[in-house]
Amino acid sequence: MQTHRSTHLCHSIMLSALMIAVTGILFLAGCQKGDEQQAKSEVTTIQLKGSDTLVNVAQAWAEAYKKVAPTVDVEVSGGGSGVGIAALVKGTIDIASASRNIKPQEMETAKRNTGKDTKDFTVGYDALAVYVHKDNPLNEISIDQLAAIFAEGGTVTKWSQMGVTIPGVSDDEIVRISRQSSSGTYEFFREHVLNKQDFKLGSRDMNGSKEVVELISNTKTAIGYSGMGYATPSVKMLCISPKPGEPACPPTIENTLTKKYALARSLHLYTLGDPEGAVKQYIDWILSVPGQKILEENGYVPADVAKPAN
């Protein structure tokens, strides 16, 4: 009886092992089938990687482009402008997105690694906005003041030093909200506001632009920076004057285009050499009216499409 039982059980274990194996094989076969199907309809995958500022737009583009060209899959990864460009110059991705300009040494590396020059497409403009809580009475700030708040060795740590009292808060300490190092936004802010000096330690370094804005909307004593596309009703964008005494201007579309706003920056896509085939069609589509409309819907300023972007 026992032997019967155990042979029976033995079969059952073999069966379950078989089941696992079969599932595995079916699964792989399924992938294989997927391969074949895709091979038939010739699906092309475009890999796009880079700027966290652009990642949401890039995602929206990829989503919309699936409807325009169903045979093109676009993979979107964030990671930061530096990472996107680093991957591009290694030749591992098709398009790098960046919220800063490519550096000369990066172009050299690309030339050395792949024998190709990087090609730059300006796809839009963004204003780096400085956000505070909506109850904060402060309306404008100068670049120097920002540096005094954020830079290493900066002396401003309390709102009273700025001559500001925030209603309904006993704590006077400025809560600095920053981005994690090596995001394009962080580098841009460091270069244009802190004049390449380092940040003061102890700021809360968020992983996404959205987290910055969300934290500010929950914290009355906070100040932080993020792309203008991330504005919500519970935060306020400050007007920025390039120097104390000079007129401050708000981050608007016009001020961004005319560069009157001090923290305006251009948004780029980079490819290796002149793009061909699907990549070229994709970038052309991004620069065309529907692509630029998506950019605008995400809160950025469209590039001047009449002018050839280069």
Added chain:
Amino acid sequence: MTDPIDPVTRFTKTDFVVRKERIQSVSKILFSLMVISMIIPLLAIIAYLFYHALPSLSWEFLVEVPKKGMSEGGIWPAFVGTLYLVLISLAIAAPIGVFAAIYLNEYARDNWFNRIINLAVINLAGVPSIVHALFGLGAFVYAAQFGYSIISASLTLAIMTLPVIIASTREALASVPMTFREACWNVGATRWQTIRAIVLPNSISGILTGIILQVSRAAGETAPIMFTGAVFYKAVSRGDLFPYQLNEQCMALSMHLYTVATQVPNVKESLPYATAVVLLCSVLFVNAGAIALRVWLRNHKKW
């Protein structure tokens, strides 16, 4: 005279007993409060998650793709991506884990070498998930040239979850009484024949429990896949069962929760909650399955 103890006072508690009982009940209340204060907030938090997730939860949410810059729509690509990662990591970890447990329980003698193996298993279980991520990045993505892909991510997950399978399979094997094996050896069966005919059939449910626990662990992990194969977004058709190839990156539920919670602007309020609830429910559901299997196994134990 005959009965020195008054029948009334005979059963009255002395001060000592009263104090003792009071201490007893106080300590019982104290400790039960500790348990309650741990469980109640947790249930409240989970209820809160559910409450906020409700507006989004539907079948549609599961099979729909993310829309409008991931701020609306569903989670299909992430869900299916997690399935891919879990199944492939299971296919790798299950055989190795079960065999390793068989070795440790059936073959290994108690010597220094096997003590080191034991130690290695324990430490493998204790290695932080982010170190597994570093390892996956260094070993699979770069050294083995798999690139950022489903394969790299699944391998990393497999190694990370291996100790789960080893530990529970060992426990299942150890619960088979030694006399069963001895009886089998005595009729001339070899070691492997004994394992196949006696040990494995008698411990199969316990082994399956371990495998199920591996699934739940693998499905919930974020850090190891974030840097080896999970992607922010990938365009996938609605309800497509085979959207990914093994050398491509995929979306994953845990990673998706992280991105919608921290990165995507203007997300519909209930969407991250719903994603969290789906992840939580799948993991708990799988775990409950393992527990049910274990309870069933215990009730049907033959010895």
Added chain:
Amino acid sequence: MNDTADSTLKNTLPQRQFLSIAMENLLELIIRLSGISAIIFVLAIFFFVFREALPIFFSDHFDLAKFLFNTQWYPTSEVNVRYGTFALTFGSISVTFLAMIIAVPFGLGSAIFISEFCGPKMKESLKIIIELLAAIPSVVWGFIGLTVMSRIIVSLTGAPVGVNLLNGGLILALMSVPIIVSISEDALKAVPDSYREAALALGATKWQIIYRVLLPSAKNGLLAAVLLGIGRAVGETMAVLMATGHAVQIPHGPLDSVRTLTANIAAELGEASAGSDHYHVLFLTGILLFIITFAVNLTADLVIRGIRRK
């Protein structure tokens, strides 16, 4: 004599197929290989992580003493790169410490309740709940910290920011309670019933039994439980990444934000381009973590082994 006896025995035994013997040997080989796989993997983890960390020792900006004991973490600075991880290590330690202050009493208390005060039914259901608690993914914990817990903390304490040391500590406490409960419950179960009976016979109260008998005799197991809880808390990544506020600083109180070693790697690894100093230094941080958790787990194992031997 012996030879003939052997050969007759051989002839009477049914001959096994060569193939099945070969199969069996093959299977045993596979089993043995799988058996040592754990060692291979642990060594491989150390090897590959160390291999990627190694180049940092040859960098000009790197100094091991500064790496361990300096609080300045400026991995991407353009003027003065500094890789000091002390603030991060301190962040990890303080979050873990806070978590243990909460988790150890509650964990031990729950274990005592489960093992000493419960009926079998109740015990079973509580253990299932604890097990389910242990299964909640860390990213869900992080999400709870980011949304639910941070609001609770802000409204209860009036802290400016809800994602801070306290938040991370609470979340980690909830995460490490299950492991503490299940291991200390095992340790209490291992105390022989005769001890309890002897104490009862002497007229000890339940409290006295717990305090004077159970805790002393199970103390090694309880210590191991706490150590494993610490191991879990130190290594936790996603939850602390989302819940602690991510600021590089030595915290002055539980309402300050901190950054841990694990969260730092998680936040910056995606952004450090492969081959850069920053990338290597993150791997070195990984080695540091690996060594810390290895030591903690090793101690716990030795403690548990000590009990078994006794």
